[in-house]
Amino acid sequence: MRDPFNPVPVTGADESLARPRVSPHPYATLLAEREAARAGATAPRRDTLLYLNAVSKSFDGFKAINGLSLVLAKGEMRAIIGPNGAGKTTMMDIITGKTRPDAGEIFFDGETDLTRHDEAEIAAMGIGRKFQKPTVFENHSVEDNLRLALAGRRGVFATLLHRESAADRARLGEILELTRLGPKRASAAADLSHGQKQWLEIGMLLAQDPQLLLVDEPVAGMTDAETEETARLLRDIARTRSVVVVEHDMHFVRELGVKVTCLHEGAVLAEGPLDAVSADPKVVEVYLGR
Ligand SMILES: Nc1ncnc2c1ncn2[C@@H]1O[C@H](COP(=O)(O)OP(=O)(O)OP(=O)(O)O)[C@@H](O)[C@H]1O
Numbered sequence: 001m002r003d004p005f006n007p008v009p010v011t012g013a014d015e016s017l018a019r020p021r022v023s024p025h026p027y028a029t030l031l032a033e034r035e036a037a038r039a040g041a042t043a044p045r046r047d048t049l050l051y052l053n054a055v056s057k058s059f060d061g062f063k064a065i066n067g068l069s070l071v072l073a074k075g076e077m078r079a080i081i082g083p084n085g086a087g088k089t090t091m092m093d094i095i096t097g098k099t100r101p102d103a104g105e106i107f108f109d110g111e112t113d114l115t116r117h118d119e120a121e122i123a124a125m126g127i128g129r130k131f132q133k134p135t136v137f138e139n140h141s142v143e144d145n146l147r148l149a150l151a152g153r154r155g156v157f158a159t160l161l162h163r164e165s166a167a168d169r170a171r172l173g174e175i176l177e178l179t180r181l182g183p184k185r186a187s188a189a190a191d192l193s194h195g196q197k198q199w200l201e202i203g204m205l206l207a208q209d210p211q212l213l214l215v216d217e218p219v220a221g222m223t224d225a226e227t228e229e230t231a232r233l234l235r236d237i238a239r240t241r242s243v244v245v246v247e248h249d250m251h252f253v254r255e256l257g258v259k260v261t262c263l264h265e266g267a268v269l270a271e272g273p274l275d276a277v278s279a280d281p282k283v284v285e286v287y288l289g290r
Pocket residue numbers: 059060063064082083084085086087088089090091
């Protein structure tokens with residue numbers, strides 16, 4: 001027979017089911033509410049690859065980054081523009097753990113708090129950074145540069161003992177094709193053009209299979225043809241991973257055809273399609289007022 005005040009049947013097998021229902025303790029209710037609030041607060045960052053909220057960083061009292069908030073979706077490519085000193089490099093330094101922020105939140109892939117990790121850990125998590133100047137091994141062939149990068153995670157001894165697997169060979173072929181360096185695979189890196197060296201370095205980063213690639217002024221010093229090819233290359237890369245590109249060259253940014261964030265004095269001044277951002281009077285003023 002069922003207890004009319006307790007619809008749970010008394011079976012005897014599980015005594016917990018037989019206990020009468022009581023209202024939760026007010027403290028339990030408070031905890032549940034807090035948990036729900038926390039889940040609500042973290043919901044927006046779950047769908048994002050990179051989440052910066054109210055990030056600040058001062059150098060000797062000067063606010064290089066000042067309440068910067070930025071959200072990058074999984075699989076998104078974003079162009080970051082802004083006049084000299086806007087905080088673009090400092091932002092990249094903070095994301096990659098080279099510089100620690102004074103305040104603010106930075107989450108990677110929804111849940112990982114980047115402010116609790118150092119540079120090496122952040123790189124190992126899948127955030128690759130391409131600096132402006134290419135740093136390839138000049139005396140090695142294109143292929144060997146990529147092989148070293150592919151083997152990078154194994155460590156030096158393991159690399160020396162390692163025999164190239166079919167998977168590595170396939171990946172090498174993919175990266176050569178993606179970076180437009182297939183015909184140059186046997187050439188020494190020293191013999192590549194400036195643009196090709198940049199592509200090789202991008203290929204070396206791809207060998208680490210990053211989820212997020214940060215690229216600092218990739219087309220500085222490139223020919224117009226190389227600049228256009230780099231835009232295509234980055235668009236190809238962004239099919240499988242997220243990319244943040246810092247760039248001054250507006251022709252190149254237009255070629256990328258992605259959402260643009262304009263930084264100024266360490267915060268976001270404007271965000272949206274390039275045409276809208278470049279027509280924004282605030283943006284025009286900071287660029288013309290330089
Ligand atoms: N380590 C540091 N010590 C002191 N000041 C710094 C340091 N790093 C950056 N700054 C200052 O912070 C501000 C932002 O610099 P940052 O290099 O991030 O700008 P940027 O947008 O990358 O500029 P650019 O386009 O010229 O590379 C600048 O005023 C710079 O002088």
